Amino acid sequence: MNVKERIVDAVLKNALLLLLIIGVVVFALFNPGYLTLSNMTVIMKQASLLGLLGIAQCIIMLTGNIDLSVGATIALSTILWSGMIKNTAIPSAVPMLLITISGAGLGCLTGLITTKLNIPPFITTFATNYAYRGIAWLLVGSTIIYNLPQSFRFVGTDDFLGIPITIWFEILIGAAILILLKKTTLGRRIYFTGSNRKAARYSGIHTDRVIITAYMIGNAIAAFTGVLYAARLNAAEASIGASFSLDSVAVCLIGGCAITGGKGGVWGTVIGAIIVTAIKNGMNYVQVSSELQTLVLGLLIIIAVFFNQQVDKIQRK
């Protein structure tokens, strides 16, 4: 491999990072306030929650499925969590653990419906999206629960060693999932199921079980993220996170996951989340309206996916 090829290869492999750097430079030129340490911290903090959501979606997408109900899982779990923590006597880890488990339960149900009934996942999760959010509405109606006790809220608001706790969680969970995907049998099975479900089944993998497990892990992470989100917001309501499902899909796609499964990973997803947040934040800085931001997100998805495909094509040659 000569020098030129090596450079091309390096550029292609780090295209996402380059995209991020270009974006940051452009926004910094327009508004110097953008490239300050305090603003970068804000971006990283916001990106940590979106990144966690992206990781949740990524595991499911790797198996060749999709979950449009993670937003509803979040709504339901924040409602349950805020109900639980009214009694401040219990240690703060207990409700978080319970919520994470209940998230896994919701994921299990979604996975069972998709695999055992042979329904296309976007239809299943559209229905469960209705159902889960509907349950959240039934529990609290349109009331907003606020003034959550600080003894539970610290996970979303405080710092540890100078870094926000949400970022610590992102690092921890991200590392755990990275190891799960790259170093364990389950991880290999998840990639295999996504790349070629038939071949995976014929080679003796219980693909249904793999997919259900992916849905469980994904929704558990989503539920946990919901707790962090409500803790930061200091409020919980049934309509929370209506756009989260599609946002998480967008993050995965921009981060290089293939919607057909078997391609993508934690790194790309986390960077995808940072890119989306940095661009959204930058657009706020140069005062682009939220409607136009939706439009830009749409264009970004097209460009990113198209670009990822071209990179794939070149690398295969």
Add this chain to the structure above:
Amino acid sequence: MRKNRFHLTDLPSAVIIFIVVFVFFAVSAGGFFSAYNLASILTQSVIPCLLVLGVAIVIMSAGLDLSVGNVLTLSGVTCGLLLKAGMPVALAMLVGVLTGTACGFLNGFMVAKMKLPPFIATLAMMNIASGLANTLSQKKPVYWEREAFPILDTIGTGAVLGIPVFALIGVLVMAVVIFVFYRTRLRTNVYTLGGNEEVLHLSGVSVAKWKIVVFTLSGLMAGVGGVLMDARVTCADPTVGTGLEFAAVVGAVIGGNLQNVGKGNLFGAILGAITLATIRNGLSIMHMNNYWQMVLTGAILVIGMVIRELFVRIEHKKKLKEAEASA
């Protein structure tokens, strides 16, 4: 054995859901089974039916269109703004319809030429159309001078022989689409696209061209829907189409249209859309609030899918038995 024998699996799950839901509401919801209410269900489902036709054809061709709801909104807003600016009705409506068609064409272009998965291309278009519609309308409903456009009022609120004019137009458009679908090459090509794209390519038909045609048709339907919606609600609301895309996709799927099977059923799709409208109508007559409606709609969809899966298994067992008997 006769070849085209009836199979249970040919029956779209919408048929069963519709019958069950209809009987249930007729028995338990007072006022549901009246000529007035049944007519209003049909009126409410005209625009969803338009969308579902386009989406069903896209799904049959192994595609997916998530953008129809927001494209409908965008077409409506475009038409509304032009009316507000004083453009003649016919021209404004034409531009509205063309806006939808253009969005559909772009979807087709992204799928056929840029090779983006349909889910992604139309998801992006969904964001783009919503962003454009909200920017153009500044997030507020667009009103125009109703007195200046009596024709539009006639379309929206007038009736011929007791049938609303906009419904007549909608049904006419649907009839044309159904006629074209079943009487031209469109059907065979769409089925082949869905069943095996390679076959279409090898038989010398341009795959890209037909994909674009299919998506453009879906955009056209959304455009017509948006303009009719304008006439019906006498303003262009930038939130009017939200959620319609999923209603259309779900309607098409419970109507027996699935990806990659190489067949489909437009009448099933229409029944699917009417079924969803019936569920919504019946639940609101029973004074179920929105929350219950959400939960029950979700549950009913899943139950419909369970029934379909049961049918598939029954058919499978029957086949096995037949094979044993003949062996």
